């Protein structure tokens with residue numbers, strides 16, 4: 001038996017089994033139109049100038065896929081569902097990155113050589129004897145924000161021999177420091193730290209930022 005696409009006129013050879021499975025709905029292998037094969041069902045080759053007297057022009061029945069008419073819209077809605085899921089995933093990733101942005105501060109460039117000492121003052125602690133009070137101002141001379149440096153203080157005797165060495169973290173020398181705070185470009189910060197007085201042997205101090 002033969003049927004003809006209602007849209008483009010392509011002619012197909014069909015059998016009853018295919019038509020039963022598809023409930024008469026066929027998808028045209030030429031133009032994708034879903035049409036009711038029953039409308040043009042005939043036992044003879046329909047008259048169509050494209051296919052006249054030519055069996056070779058017949059579309060192989062294998063290209064005919066039985067289609068229920070809702071199949072197309074089904075595909076469309078699953079595409080939109082997938083799109084919606086993708087958008088939600090992107091939003092989740094964006095939110096995650098935003099709420100965890102401090103993680104990326106760890107990768108902020110550290111340039112301790114661009115941190116300069118502006119002033120410093122070392123006195124005996126007014127309340128605790130045997131303790132030295134060191135205060136200093138540092139400035140970030142880089143043109144970008146960077147993490148507060150580690151401050152290394154070396155105590156030297158008059159022959160420049162090292163007597164002691166201590167390293168301070170930002171939370172140890174800053175009054176108000178929260179994790180991942182940055183020293184802004186061209187901005188100064190005040191250091192304040194205490195070390196035990198090494199006695200008269202120590203005559204020099206060396207500051208180093210790292």
Ligand SMILES: [Zn+2]
Nearest residue numbers: 005008028031
């Ligand atoms: Zn067609």
